[in-house]
Amino acid sequence: MVRISAFADEISKDPVEQLDVLESHGIRHIEFRSIHGINVLDLSDAQHEEFRALLRSRGFGLSAIGSPIGKIKITDPFDSHLQRFDLAMDLAEFYDAPRIRIFSFYMPPGENPAIHRDETMTRMTELARRAAARGITLLLENEKGIFGDTAPRVLDILETVNAPSLSHAFDPANYVEVGQPIDEAWVSLRSRVTHFHVKDYDSKTHKNVPAGEGEGQIPRLIADAVANSYDGFCVLEPHLVIAELSFGFTGPERFGDAARALKGALDGNGIAYA
Template structure:
């Protein structure tokens, strides 16, 4: 059983705190943490940031003594259907391979391509083929592609995730489990996690409730119906040693850009409050597992 002293390291997706890197670093530091997950810099995805701006960002991160635990890619996400140009995803991976080497991280968040109108079994075939190519390139570059339970062919179904992992058969493809996506996508998060836990390389923590009009509202961890405590318990029982990265979504919801909505912007105070709530949740769950 895990001991209470063996809790995972805590991180945060920086743009949930602030658009600019100085604010992202400050928010992580305000929590006493030194792990940052990068998604955008001043609203621009990491792979699309120009070389000079990226170099300045990497130097600022190094000078602050902050470690980048993961980088978010748009590869296979809600904006990249299976009918789209795969060359775009390959080009992004090539850029991120170079940039992750500079940042000192190996983990790249990906998804598994919305259908773009393709029906089964064609959709699945396209995704399996693309993922094998991506994983081969990632393995050569020393990267781990962490597939999130969100958009795409394997986003909502543990059996499809296992199928994809078996088909690709590479240590460069693993699972990024987000505790809060089940509410928005209509599945039980803990039930999905159980068969996948041994493949989890990275975790996003958020919590959610149903909102009027079929929408989803996001809340502090443990206050929603995502089963955050149960998901963390499953991870603790399995001896998870990766990072837990907060993605509050209290003030920023990036996917709304895809529908022309206002995604909002990061909020440092909400980010810090969220981090404190997660610290308490982690202490409680890991302490309980340690005395079982």
């Protein structure tokens, strides 16, 4: 079963407007990255209490904590980052959403990522170990500039760590942006994909576009995933107006374009969704 979710901070900083727009498109889940322009890991306890109450009153849930864990340099200290990770796990439990989106650390520009493979694997193994102890699933997203930017390196992480608590959040646009052939990525990683980020990319214009308008082959990949018993979220992360390292923005109107494109792709393939 496909369930649609979204990075609602791409709509607005205001959590009420986020929910209003999502509700207008029949979407009832959020990948929680920020509200009020503040990252999920930096909000106060009171803000979290208020947001959880708002979600419950409006009938919304979270698909995952859209954390920035792993978005530091591989040469940065890890101990303090583990404290941030512990907070992310606390929040996953607080919101009853035992899934956390993570990354695999930025590589020094110009250096061969192989130099930092061992340290990357050590860190990823520790994250997976801690998550397993608390019944939390980590969703490893591929992204430009980090160790896991290409499919072979994402697969290397997943096979080396080899833990049920670590799986893949497949981001087609991020693969296209680094020149990773989508077919190769999908074939090698399909069995490990438990989360799908709906973001497409046009390499000619170097811009993110609605699903199906770029080279990410999103309609075909989702159809193939469902044909192979995919049961998870398709998370709208359109980046149609702004696409930066730690933030993307689409706005209420363009978000509508993104939502309609995804639903059109699902409807066109006869895929049921909620």
